[in-house]
Amino acid sequence: MMSLKTQINFKLNGQPVTVTVPVTMNTLTMLRDELDLTGTKYACGEGECGACTIRLDGKTINSCLMYAVDCDGREVVTIEGLKSGETLHPLQQAFVDHGAIQCGFCIPGMIMQADYLVENNPDLDRARIRRGLEGNICRCTGYTKVLDAITSVVESRE
Amino acid sequence: MNKKTIATHIEKTTLIGQRVRKPDAADKSTGKTRYINDLVLPQMLYGKILHAGRPHAQIVSIDTTAAEQLPGVHGVLTGKDVAGLKFGFVRDNVALKETVRCEHDEVAAVAAETEEIASQALGLIKVEYKDLPGVFSPEDGRREDAPLIRGDFPGNKSLHFAFEHGDLTAAEAESDIIVDNVFKVHHVTHCCMGTSCAIADFDNNGKLTIYSQTQYPYNYKMDLAPALGMHPGDIRVIQPPVGGAFGSKLDVYPYEPIAALLAKKTGRPVKVLYTREEEFKSAPTRQPAVIHMRTGCKKDGTLTFRSADVLLDNGAYTSWGPTIPVVMMRTVSGHYRVPVIAYNAQAIYTNNPYAGSFRGYGNVQTTFATAQQIDMLAEQLDMDPIEFRLMNAQKPGERTPQQAFLRECALDKCLTTAADATDFVTRQKEYGLLRNSDSRYKKGIGIASSIHNAGGAKIHKSDGCGTMLKVDDYARATLITGASEIGQGIDTVISLIVAEELGIPVEHVTLMNNDSDLAPWDVGVHASRTTFIAGEGARRAAVKARQQILNAASTFAEISADELDLRDGFVVRDKEGSIVIKLEKLLRQMHFQPEPELVMVTDYYEPNSEPEGADHISNMSAAYSHAVHIAEITVDTWTGEIKVDKITSAQDVGRVISRAGLEGQTEGGIAIGLGYALTEDMQLEDGMLKNPCFRDYKVITAPEMPELDLHFIEDGCAEGPYGAKGAAELPTIVIAPAIANAFYNATGVRILSTPLSPEKVVRALILAQQADVSSSDSMATAAVS
Ligand code: FES
Numbered sequence: 001m002m003s004l005k006t007q008i009n010f011k012l013n014g015q016p017v018t019v020t021v022p023v024t025m026n027t028l029t030m031l032r033d034e035l036d037l038t039g040t041k042y043a044c045g046e047g048e049c050g051a052c053t054i055r056l057d058g059k060t061i062n063s064c065l066m067y068a069v070d071c072d073g074r075e076v077v078t079i080e081g082l083k084s085g086e087t088l089h090p091l092q093q094a095f096v097d098h099g100a101i102q103c104g105f106c107i108p109g110m111i112m113q114a115d116y117l118v119e120n121n122p123d124l125d126r127a128r129i130r131r132g133l134e135g136n137i138c139r140c141t142g143y144t145k146v147l148d149a150i151t152s153v154v155e156s157r158e
Numbered sequence: 159m160n161k162k163t164i165a166t167h168i169e170k171t172t173l174i175g176q177r178v179r180k181p182d183a184a185d186k187s188t189g190k191t192r193y194i195n196d197l198v199l200p201q202m203l204y205g206k207i208l209h210a211g212r213p214h215a216q217i218v219s220i221d222t223t224a225a226e227q228l229p230g231v232h233g234v235l236t237g238k239d240v241a242g243l244k245f246g247f248v249r250d251n252v253a254l255k256e257t258v259r260c261e262h263d264e265v266a267a268v269a270a271e272t273e274e275i276a277s278q279a280l281g282l283i284k285v286e287y288k289d290l291p292g293v294f295s296p297e298d299g300r301r302e303d304a305p306l307i308r309g310d311f312p313g314n315k316s317l318h319f320a321f322e323h324g325d326l327t328a329a330e331a332e333s334d335i336i337v338d339n340v341f342k343v344h345h346v347t348h349c350c351m352g353t354s355c356a357i358a359d360f361d362n363n364g365k366l367t368i369y370s371q372t373q374y375p376y377n378y379k380m381d382l383a384p385a386l387g388m389h390p391g392d393i394r395v396i397q398p399p400v401g402g403a404f405g406s407k408l409d410v411y412p413y414e415p416i417a418a419l420l421a422k423k424t425g426r427p428v429k430v431l432y433t434r435e436e437e438f439k440s441a442p443t444r445q446p447a448v449i450h451m452r453t454g455c456k457k458d459g460t461l462t463f464r465s466a467d468v469l470l471d472n473g474a475y476t477s478w479g480p481t482i483p484v485v486m487m488r489t490v491s492g493h494y495r496v497p498v499i500a501y502n503a504q505a506i507y508t509n510n511p512y513a514g515s516f517r518g519y520g521n522v523q524t525t526f527a528t529a530q531q532i533d534m535l536a537e538q539l540d541m542d543p544i545e546f547r548l549m550n551a552q553k554p555g556e557r558t559p560q561q562a563f564l565r566e567c568a569l570d571k572c573l574t575t576a577a578d579a580t581d582f583v584t585r586q587k588e589y590g591l592l593r594n595s596d597s598r599y600k601k602g603i604g605i606a607s608s609i610h611n612a613g614g615a616k617i618h619k620s621d622g623c624g625t626m627l628k629v630d631d632y633a634r635a636t637l638i639t640g641a642s643e644i645g646q647g648i649d650t651v652i653s654l655i656v657a658e659e660l661g662i663p664v665e666h667v668t669l670m671n672n673d674s675d676l677a678p679w680d681v682g683v684h685a686s687r688t689t690f691i692a693g694e695g696a697r698r699a700a701v702k703a704r705q706q707i708l709n710a711a712s713t714f715a716e717i718s719a720d721e722l723d724l725r726d727g728f729v730v731r732d733k734e735g736s737i738v739i740k741l742e743k744l745l746r747q748m749h750f751q752p753e754p755e756l757v758m759v760t761d762y763y764e765p766n767s768e769p770e771g772a773d774h775i776s777n778m779s780a781a782y783s784h785a786v787h788i789a790e791i792t793v794d795t796w797t798g799e800i801k802v803d804k805i806t807s808a809q810d811v812g813r814v815i816s817r818a819g820l821e822g823q824t825e826g827g828i829a830i831g832l833g834y835a836l837t838e839d840m841q842l843e844d845g846m847l848k849n850p851c852f853r854d855y856k857v858i859t860a861p862e863m864p865e866l867d868l869h870f871i872e873d874g875c876a877e878g879p880y881g882a883k884g885a886a887e888l889p890t891i892v893i894a895p896a897i898a899n900a901f902y903n904a905t906g907v908r909i910l911s912t913p914l915s916p917e918k919v920v921r922a923l924i925l926a927q928q929a930d931v932s933s934s935d936s937m938a939t940a941a942v943s
């Protein structure tokens with residue numbers, strides 16, 4: 001089976017990249033296998049768990065559901081692109097400080113979704129955060145500390 | 159020029175019970191952590207497994223020619239390649255099958271350059287099956303005319319456990335009330351976010367390195383070896399970070415020897431990584447069971463006996479699941495003071511998926527029954543529900559009929575703490591009075607409690623843990639332990655303990671626990687044992703290192719070692735806190751003196767407990783603990799949905815070590831328990847899983863998580879580190895019956911099977927209504943299995 005390949009250009013974590021990918025490849029696989037950005041996780045492959053969440057032109061998407069070629073000309077941010085220099089992103093720091101991380105496998109997706117929620121909801125409260133996280137499964141934490149962490153970031157911005 | 163001011167006095171503080179950051183959290187938050195799922199070795203091939211996709215069949219023929227010829231394929235294996243390499247608890251499993259006994263049975267495996275090629279090769283393997291009649295429930299499996307699943311296990315009988323204590327007939331005779339019910343608990347699975355994975359690599363001396371998600375590296379070698387025909391000593395286990403385990407990685411599963419056999423065949427490293435669908439179908443489950451339980455009591459509320467007849471669905475192979483009766487009977491005989499016990503459990507082979515160990519391990523299932531029966535008795539006695547429980551609650555110093563020694567016992571405190579926090583008795587009455595109102599939404603409050611081992615569980619000859627500790631010339635400590643990190647946070651607990659004893663920052667402690675060639679013996683992360691046992695091992699090692707350091711400081715400063723302490727990287731005078739010497743300076747002096755001395759200590763901690771024998775009479779854990787959950791719920795009587803509004807938990811934890819970690823374990827444990835109680839359900843039809851995806855298998859997500867009110871009872875424990883007890887399983891154990899009891903409080907209807915799904919709730923309510931109409935007794939209640 002020969003897979004047709006095509007070259008795409010896009011912005012990845014602020015840097016322009018050019019990759020040649022099979023047209024059937026999804027974005028998650030491209031990030032992990034072609035670009036070595038393994039922070040974005042596979043946990044279901046069918047849009048049900050949120051472990052593969054990335055930002056695409058500001059929105060959050062499940063990268064397991066999107067073809068890699070559809071990244072062409074767009075702007076992608078992954079968990080690796082969140083911290084600036086040596087400093088953790090405020091959400092990353094809050095997750096660490098609040099004990100919201102156990103096995104951590106869901107956390108990159110969780111933080112990407114939280115980042116979107118915080119950025120786009122001027123009156124984000126605990127109930128809205130809950131709703132906003134409903135597509136992100138965590139099997140370890142029971143979400144309580146995740147909610148604490150995100151709430152603390154929302155409160156500190158006020 | 160700024161002169162750096164250095165404090166001359168350092169106050170005594172403690173880290174025990176503080177909130178300490180998990181050492182690996184920062185890397186996990188940035189995506190830097192390389193999980194096993196992310197690992198790629200040079201020259202690595204990808205292994206894929208052909209699953210049977212049918213529950214019971216003979217393999218007539220298997221043709222792998224086309225798969226072998228596909229470019230990029232390096233090796234194909236089938237059942238004939240592993241003939242005789244049996245493994246498992248009763249040696250009833252083999253990595254690749256010649257007879258299919260359950261849907262996910264491994265029939266062939268391929269190693270190829272890419273996952274795509276490997277998948278394509280699987281499609282080229284031609285297998286001819288002869289389907290056989292199957293057995294899909296333990297009730298069917300034990301019928302005389304049932305198809306035999308394995309020739310070597312007549313009557314489809316797998317493991318059997320029994321325990322009797324006292325005169326049952328006499329106890330029944332003296333009982334004024336007896337409750338008698340059949341409870342049914344279902345199949346659920348762990349749903350680790352990181353799917354199952356193994357990477358195997360042989361060196362040229364024949365030694366296998368296996369990168370594994372295992373949570374019991376030592377016995378894992380012993381269990382893996384027979385599947386490969388190797389000596390356990392020739393296996394090295396590396397444990398990269400994992401995406402959860404929850405008990406699922408306490409055994410060897412066929413994909414692991416398959417990875418190794420493919421690596422051996424191809425001479426290259428081989429990685430097997432499950433898809434989510436494979437994970438649902440092939441990973442172990444929680445043990446399902448049918449529990450016929452009876453409990454009796456006298457008019458004054460004294461419990462007289464408890465009997466339980468348990469039938470377990472073994473599934474096709476025997477992993478840890480069918481051994482849960484060992485834990486079940488501890489709760490049957492020890493949950494409240496029950497003088498007479500009759501316990502009997504039989505596991506029956508079926509063509510269903512097979513159960514492994516899962517957080518709560520048997521106690522989740524039993525407590526669903528015991529805690530509902532206690533609730534029924536309280537009602538029938540018309541006694542204050544808390545009073546009734548308190549009068550039967552065991553006290554410190556008591557033993558259970560199985561000789562579990564409750565040296566410390568805080569069940570009464572757990573009960574009163576949770577009841578007071580929720581105003582339980584008043585509200586239970588109020589809601590009970592409202593249950594016949596016309597309102598669509600009904601509120602209920604329910605209580606449940608249980609007991610669990612909290613000081614390890616001596617199911618092996620040893621329940622110990624080895625520890626090595628060095629403190630280097632820079633006052634950095636490295637602790638090597640056999641205890642595994644699977645996300646639960648033993649890394650935090652151990653770093654905190656070492657830092658506490660050595661008076662150094664937590665960040666200056668490194669933990670090494672992921673290489674079986676390096677780490678000493680431990681029996682694994684299970685039985686809520688790791689904080690207790692590995693934590694105590696770490697404490698003992700750190701105390702030894704501390705003493706060595708203090709002795710050296712004593713010689714140096716000519717002050718008695720008793721008068722010195724270690725704080726903040728300094729040796730200080732204990733009373734005044736005045737600085738004597740900087741710790742790293744002292745360590746270098748110790749090293750470079752004429753008779754050089756390095757700080758390197760070892761410890762082996764074996765808890766003070768007795769092995770679980772065949773008669774099941776032993777103090778098998780060095781401590782026990784209790785937990786009480788109170789669930790407040792709202793039932794939508796139209797849709798059958800149960801909304802859990804709040805969970806109040808009171809748990810005897812002995813003493814809190816890592817506070818955020820303990821809270822996180824409790825919250826996460828509750829979430830898993832909630833899924834079991836309400837939403838998670840492996841829908842099996844004739845052994846075939848109908849919902850192998852998160853869309854149809856519903857785990858708890860953030861919106862369903864109730865408000866939590868956690869109370870930790872800290873009465874200490876003579877054996878545990880700083881008085882701590884094991885704690886991670888009880889939160890999962892008590893939740894389902896608390897909800898079932900709350901549901902009864904809200905509706906007057908008992909549901910005796912898990913999960914309390916909307917369909918089941920609606921059906922139960924309709925049945926109860928019909929029964930109510932046809933019954934002259936307006937107080938009629940219905941029980942639904
Ligand atoms: S892996 Fe993409 S949503 Fe689960």
Ligand code: FES
Nearest residue numbers: 103104138139140
């Ligand atoms: S921290 Fe383990 S899945 Fe979320």
